[in-house]
Each structure stands twice: as structure tokens, then as C-alpha cells.
Amino acid sequence: MANILDSINEPEQIALLSLEDRVFLADQIRERIIGVICKTGGHLASSLGVVELTIALLTIYNPAEDRIIWDVGHQTYPWKLLTGRRELFHTMRQTGGLSGFPRRSESVYDVFGTGHSSTSISAALGFAAARDLAGRNERIVAIIGDGSMTAGMAFEGLNNAGSLDSDITIILNDNEMSISKNVGALSRHLNKLLTDPTYNKFKDGVWKALGKVPSLGERVRIAAHEVSSAIKKTIVTPASIFEEFGVTYFGPIPGHDLAMLTGVLQRVKNISGPVLVHVITKKGKGYRPAEVRPVSHHGISGAAIKSPGITFTKAFSDTLLKVAEKDPTVVAITAAMPDGTGLSTFADRFPDRFFDVGIAEQHAVTFSAGLAFGGMKPVVAIYSSFMQRSYDQVIHDVALQNAPVLFAMDRAGIVGADGPTHHGIFDISMFLAIPGLTLAAPRDCTVLSKLISSTLSDLNEPTGIRYPRGQEPELRFPSPEVLHKGVGQVVRQGKHVLLIAVGTMVSTAMKVADILQGKGIDVLVFDPVWLKPAPVETIKELAFNRLTVTLEEGSITGGFGQFVTSVFSNSNALCLGIPDEFASHGSTSEILTELGLDSTGIADSIESYVRNSSEGS
Ligand SMILES: Cc1ncc(C[n+]2csc(CCOP(=O)(O)OP(=O)(O)O)c2C)c(N)n1
Numbered sequence: 001m002a003n004i005l006d007s008i009n010e011p012e013q014i015a016l017l018s019l020e021d022r023v024f025l026a027d028q029i030r031e032r033i034i035g036v037i038c039k040t041g042g043h044l045a046s047s048l049g050v051v052e053l054t055i056a057l058l059t060i061y062n063p064a065e066d067r068i069i070w071d072v073g074h075q076t077y078p079w080k081l082l083t084g085r086r087e088l089f090h091t092m093r094q095t096g097g098l099s100g101f102p103r104r105s106e107s108v109y110d111v112f113g114t115g116h117s118s119t120s121i122s123a124a125l126g127f128a129a130a131r132d133l134a135g136r137n138e139r140i141v142a143i144i145g146d147g148s149m150t151a152g153m154a155f156e157g158l159n160n161a162g163s164l165d166s167d168i169t170i171i172l173n174d175n176e177m178s179i180s181k182n183v184g185a186l187s188r189h190l191n192k193l194l195t196d197p198t199y200n201k202f203k204d205g206v207w208k209a210l211g212k213v214p215s216l217g218e219r220v221r222i223a224a225h226e227v228s229s230a231i232k233k234t235i236v237t238p239a240s241i242f243e244e245f246g247v248t249y250f251g252p253i254p255g256h257d258l259a260m261l262t263g264v265l266q267r268v269k270n271i272s273g274p275v276l277v278h279v280i281t282k283k284g285k286g287y288r289p290a291e292v293r294p295v296s297h298h299g300i301s302g303a304a305i306k307s308p309g310i311t312f313t314k315a316f317s318d319t320l321l322k323v324a325e326k327d328p329t330v331v332a333i334t335a336a337m338p339d340g341t342g343l344s345t346f347a348d349r350f351p352d353r354f355f356d357v358g359i360a361e362q363h364a365v366t367f368s369a370g371l372a373f374g375g376m377k378p379v380v381a382i383y384s385s386f387m388q389r390s391y392d393q394v395i396h397d398v399a400l401q402n403a404p405v406l407f408a409m410d411r412a413g414i415v416g417a418d419g420p421t422h423h424g425i426f427d428i429s430m431f432l433a434i435p436g437l438t439l440a441a442p443r444d445c446t447v448l449s450k451l452i453s454s455t456l457s458d459l460n461e462p463t464g465i466r467y468p469r470g471q472e473p474e475l476r477f478p479s480p481e482v483l484h485k486g487v488g489q490v491v492r493q494g495k496h497v498l499l500i501a502v503g504t505m506v507s508t509a510m511k512v513a514d515i516l517q518g519k520g521i522d523v524l525v526f527d528p529v530w531l532k533p534a535p536v537e538t539i540k541e542l543a544f545n546r547l548t549v550t551l552e553e554g555s556i557t558g559g560f561g562q563f564v565t566s567v568f569s570n571s572n573a574l575c576l577g578i579p580d581e582f583a584s585h586g587s588t589s590e591i592l593t594e595l596g597l598d599s600t601g602i603a604d605s606i607e608s609y610v611r612n613s614s615e616g617s
Contacts, residue, residue: 004028011083011109014058022059023258026051029078030286036090037077041302041417042100045284045294046145047077049175053143053255053279054078056262057171060269061139063109067127071144073101073114074299075173083109093417095586101421115421116386117148117359121157121170128166139269143171147178147336150186150358161274162246169268170276174252175283178336179298180344184358189241194252194280242276251278256285295339309471315445316408316467317342319452320379324350330456331371333357333380335364341381341410361386365393369403377404377459383411384424384466391430394462399434404459408452412441412466412503413553414578414592419585424466425578428502429558431464432532438485439464439531441503441552444472447479447529454483466503468553470588473507486533490542494524497606498542501525502552502560509551511599512606519603521610531560536567547613548573549606553597556580574609576602 004021005028008014017025029051037044055078057068063083070076080098081089085107091097102110112123124142131138148154149172161168174190176182240249248271253264261279268275283298284290290297324330324346336359338344347354357364361382368378382390387409398405412424431439438461442448448467455463477491491506492513501509506527513523526542528535539548548568550561554577561575576597583591592598596605 005032005081005086008082008086009084011058011063014055014082015060017059019259019262022055022262026055026258027286029055029081032081032086032089033077034287036092037300037302039302040090040092040094041300042077042093043074043299044287045290045297046072046075046175048285048287048290049255049281049283050075050143050173051078051285052258052261053171053173053281054082056258056265057141057143058082059262060266061141066139066141067111067124068109069112069120069124069127069140069142070102070114071120071142071148072117075143075145076102076110079109080107083107093419093585095584095590097586099419099585100417101419113421115418116389118144118151118153118157120144120148121154121161121168124168124170125157125161125164125166128168129164132166140168141171142168143173145178146172146174146176146187146190147182147359149190150178150182150184150336151360152362158242158245158247165246165273167272168274169265169271170247170274171265172251172276172278173255173281174278175281175294177283177294177298178359179340180295180336180338180356182358183336183356186241186358190278193240193278240276240278247274247276249276249278251276252280253277255279255281310445311471312442312445312448312467312469313340313342313410315448315472316381316410316452317345319449320408321345321349323453323456324353327377327456328353329375329377331355331376331378333364333368333371333378335359335361335382335386337381337383337386340383341408343381361389362393365390365405366397368405369393369397369401372398372403372405373401377406377456379406379408379456381408381410383422384409384413384427385411385415385422387427388430394430394437395434398462399437402436402461405462406452406455406459407462407464409464409466411469413468414583414588415469416588416591417585420582423578423583424468425553425555425583427464427466428531428552428554428560431466432560432563433558437462437464438533439466440483440529441466441531442529443477443501443503443506443527444479447483450479450483451529468504473504477506483529486530486535488526488528488530488535488538490524491527492523492525494522496522496546497524497610498539498546498548499523499525499606500528500539500548500550500561500564502528502531502550502554505551505553508597508599508602512551512602515599515603516606519607521607523606528560528564531563534560534564536564539564540567543568543573547610549609550575550577551597551602552577553592554578572613574605576605 004025093100101115120142128140242249283294331353332346333355371378509525556577565573
């Protein structure tokens with residue numbers, strides 16, 4: 001078989017291929033994705049599920065003019081391979097390489113950047129409204145998964161789509177999976193559509209209908225009713241919720257039958273008003289291990305050697321389980337991330353006390369406030385970057401009413417290959433600004449476990465605990481038996497510089513202190529543990545006769561450094577952290593080095609600060 005994939009340099013070539021060649025192309029795309037991603041790591045299963053869909057879209061639409069908008073964007077590997085990035089595909093998610101998500105800065109074919117879910121319908125509507133105002137006629141398509149469809153934002157988009165009545169096509173890519181099994185009433189509804197007896201009638205009927213509808217070449221614009229009634233006259237589609245939103249529904253369509261998929265999308269393309277095509281795909285299609293275990297193949301870590309240490313996620317999961325065994329009021333909530341957050345074990349052990357609410361961070365937070373006022377102790381486990389979605393709910397529903405909720409914020413700090421959409425660098429600034437909310441950052445898994453147990457033993461106010469992805473750092477220090485709110489710990493003595501390090505930066509700070517020791521600079525390392533209430537009095541005392549430096553894996557602007565040093569009358573402190581920019585993707589250590597936040601970079605910054613200060617005094 002000729003290598004068709006390697007001959008595709010422009011997406012426009014795809015429409016010129018025969019159907020048979022496009023089917024071969026699908027096989028070759030799968031082979032390439034499996035070959036590369038099993039080595040480098042990345043989002044495997046979702047991308048394998050949309051190979052035919054991507055080819056069909058590029059056959060029917062003109063990607064240079066039409067606007068194809070992917071939701072979440074983790075499934076765009078076939079898209080990247082076919083839109084001019086094939087030769088860079090092996091650099092995926094690495095420093096300086098391709099992003100694992102669509103990026104406007106990476107390609108003209110990535111018309112809307114993503115990473116967080118459920119934005120595609122809103123973005124598509126915006127594009128459509130702009131097109132209508134400008135009097136242009138490009139087509140606008142949003143591709144959204146059944147998991148992403150569970151989010152409030154997707155429904156906000158649908159609601160608006162039904163009233164704007166602008167021409168857009170929404171493709172619902174239904175593989176019955178979010179990262180884990182999809183949940184909720186919408187998922188049930190989609191399943192009902194899928195198992196409706198009219199589905200098979202639809203499959204047969206579609207072919208008949210396609211024969212009756214004029215082809216695209218013959219007519220530039222076809223009125224809505226002409227095509228939809230032509231198809232619907234021949235087949236009875238099951239009643240769907242989307243029709244109630246004023247969105248014309250077609251489906252379900254088998255998503256790996258390239259001929260049928262292309263045929264249906266071609267006809268639907270020219271229907272006016274909002275249209276939703278329900279496409280059924282299989283996550284991991286074509287790679288047996290991913291088909292069988294789509295959850296563990298959603299994102300894979302590739303051939304990287306893994307060390308056996310304990311992760312923060314595991315420490316959280318184990319501790320929560322222990323506490324919940326003794327306290328029946330402890331309940332756990334996730335927004336579609338039971339595995340990533342470590343809550344699956346809790347779900348297995350306490351199914352009645354576990355809530356997967358779908359990709360619905362805002363709802364998860366307000367739901368927890370209700371649980372708290374109802375007498376439960378809710379633990380909401382949400383990645384730091386996804387907490388951004390629920391900022392108003394944290395303020396308005398939790399903090400303002402002093403709802404005792406524990407936020408377990410995993411993936412805080414730089415997360416590595418997923419890049420700027422996923423780095424957890426704003427949580428400190430977000431949380432510190434909210435009155436009544438307390439926030440802690442453990443330096444290792446022991447401190448994390450103690451924080452969870454002690455907070456849950458007397459959960460009486462909203463509390464956040466932020467901890468990073470991956471394993472605890474090598475360096476560990478004994479921690480006090482009980483961690484009192486607002487009390488930190490000196491982990492190394494020194495007379496020249498007070499280095500206040502947040503969370504796992506304590507470990508880096510110890511290495512920095514070693515480096516600086518060799519240069520005659522004596523560093524005291526202080527771990528505040530609690531960022532709010534901060535151990536302000538202790539910090540003031542320690543800062544006496546020492547230069548103060550703060551260090552955090554979070555945004556400098558509004559971060560802990562600025563927060564805590566603002567209490568000094570002479571606030572001549574050096575605040576180190578993530579500068580006012582979006583950190584890129586790559587390995588975490590490379591990103592930190594680039595930001596000057598590796599031990600050598602930090603030591604250099606502190607050394608010049610000390611030298612400049614002594615010259616100035
Ligand atoms: C706001 C937000 N919350 C959580 C996530 C984590 N996440 C990434 S993909 C995904 C599941 C998406 O499911 P679906 O849309 O059905 O796509 P599939 O992977 O099944 O193709 C989740 C929960 C996210 N990207 N954005």
C-alpha cells in the first residue's frame with residue numbers, strides 16, 4: 001500500500017483522494033499515532049477515535065476558509081498530521097515541539113485554542129455571528145465529545161444557538177466515555193438515542209435519502225427544510241433533547257464508516273440554522289489495548305522510565321479513605337476526574353458517598369456548599385487549572401457563606417507536557433484574594449496526609465490544599481505531629497537570607513541553600529505550610545536582620561510572596577515565581593529551568609539580590 005499520509009502536505013489534497021485511498025489513509029494515520037505516542041506519551045485513545053471524522057471534515061470543508069473548532073483539543077492528533085504538521089509530529093508535547101492541543105499560534109488551521117473542555121459551541125457561535133455581521137459565508141463547525149457536552153458551558157452555547165439561529169454545525173462525538181465512563185442524565189439520553197430501534201432504520205434510510213438529495217456541487221445553498229425533510233421523510237430519527245433547543249438533530253451516525261459519515265456531513269453542511277450531528281465512535285479505535293482499556297489509554301506517559309515513589313495523588317487518596325472509614329459524613333466530589341484525582345478507590349469503597357458530577361466544576365463547588373450545609377464534610381477534588389472554572393462559585397457560594405468545604409487541588413504548579421492550559425499557577429493568587437478562605441501547600445506527602453486528616457477532623461471553614469502532579473521530592477524533613485493553621489516550620493537555619501518556600505519549592509530551596517552556602521551566603525529556609533492564614537508574626541521575626549526571598553510555583557502577581565511581604569513596612573523583598581506570562585509545554589524541569597526556577601537559577605537570582613543589597617547599603 002502506498003504511503004498516502006506522507007504525501008499529504010496540504011489538507012486540500014484529501015478531498016481529491018478516492019474513498020478507497022481515504023480508507024487507507026485512516027489506517028496509516030492510526031499506525032503513525034500509535035507508533036509515535038506510545039513512545040512519547042500523549043492523548044492516545046481520543047485521537048484514535050476521530051480519525052475517520054477528521055478525514056471526513058477535511059474532505060467536505062475547506063479548512064483554509066471554513067472554521068473547524070475542536071473541543072478540549074486532545075483529540076487533534078489526526079488533524080495535526082493532516083494540516084501541515086506531519087513532519088513535526090514526533091515533537092508532540094516536548095519542549096519547543098508541537099502542542100498537544102490546538103493553538104492559534106501554531107497553525108492557521110487551529111482557529112481556536114483549547115485544553116479546557118466545552119468551549120467549542122460558544123466559540124463557534126461567536127465565529128458565526130461575526131461571519132453574519134460581515135456578510136461572509138464560510139461554514140462553522142464545532143466538534144464536541146459526549147463528556148464535554150455535560151458541562152454547563154456547552155448548554156449555555158446550545159441555548160444561545162437555538163435563539164441566534166445562525167448557521168453552525170455541531171458534531172457530537174459520542175464514544176460514551178469522558179476520561180472515565182460518561183455520567184449523568186444527558187449520557188443516559190444519548191445512550192437511549194443510540195439504542196433506539198430507529199437507529200438501524202436510520203442507517204439504512206440514510207443511504208436512500210442521500211441518493212435523493214442534490215449533491216453539493218449542484219447547489220451552493222440549500223434551504224434547511226429541503227435536506228432535513230428529505231432525510232427525515234425516509235427515516236424516523238429518535239426524538240432528541242437538541243430539537244427542544246431549536247437545533248436540528250441528525251443521528252446517530254456510525255463514526256468509523258467513512259463513506260456514510262462523509263455522505264451525511266456533506267448533505268448536512270448546507271442546512272441553515274444550528275444543526276447537530278450525533279456521531280458514534282469508539283475511543284481507542286484500531287489499537288486493541290486502548291479499545292479494551294480506554295481509561296488508562298486516555299493519556300499515556302510513553303516510554304519514560306517511572307520511579308517507584310509515592311505520588312501526592314496517591315497520598316491524598318489513601319488518607320481520604322482512612323479518614324472516611326471513621327467519619328461517615330465525609331463525602332467526595334469530582335468533576336469527571338475520578339481516576340486523575342485518585343478518588344476511584346473512594347468511589348469503590350463508598351459508592352453512596354461519592355459524586356461524579358460530569359465536567360461541571362462550577363456545579364461541583366456549589367453542590368458541595370449544599371452538602372456542607374446539609375451536615376456533610378465535602379471534599380472536592382479538582383485540578384488547580386480546572387478550579388479556574390468555578391471561581392465565582394468558590395467566592396459566592398462557599399466563602400461568602402463560610403461553607404465548610406475542603407478543596408483538594410491536584411496538579412498545582414507546572415504540569416509539564418500539557419502546557420499552558422493545564423499549568424496550575426493561578427490558584428494561590430485566586431484563593432488568597434478571597435476573604436474567609438484558608439489555603440495550605442504541603443511540601444511532601446507526609447505533610448499532605450497530615451493536612452487532610454487535621455482539616456477534616458474539624459472542618460469548620462472553607463479550606464484549600466494545593467499539591468503538585470507526580471511524586472514527592474527526594475528531600476524530606478520531619479514534620480510536627482500536628483499542623484496548626486497559620487503555623488509554619490523552619491527547616492534549615494541560616495543568618496543572611498530568609499528564604500520562604502511554598503510547597504515542593506521547599507525541597508528546591510534546600511538545594512539552593514547548599515549552593516549558596518558554598519558562596520558564603522547563609523540561608524534560613526522557612527516552610528509556611530499555610531499560605532492563609534500565613535505565619536506572619538514568625539516571618540516578621542525571621543526577617544529581622546535578614547534579606548527576604550519568597551519562592552513559589554505559582555504566579556508572582558498576587559501570589560504568596562507579594563501577599564506576605566506586603567506586611568513589611570520596608571517591602572524590599574525578592575519574590576520568585578512564575579512571571580506574568582503563560583509558561584509553555586515540555587518537561588516540567590525544562591520549563592522551570594527556562595523560568596529561572598531550578599536550583600541554579602534561583603541561587604543566581606538570590607546571589608545577585610544579596611550582592612546588590614549589600615552594595616546599596
Ligand atoms: C473544564 C475541564 N475539566 C476537566 C477536563 C479534563 N478532561 C480532559 S478530556 C476529558 C473528557 C472529555 O470527554 P469527551 O468530551 O467525551 O472526549 P473524549 O476524550 O471521550 O473524546 C476531561 C474530563 C478538561 N479538559 N476541562
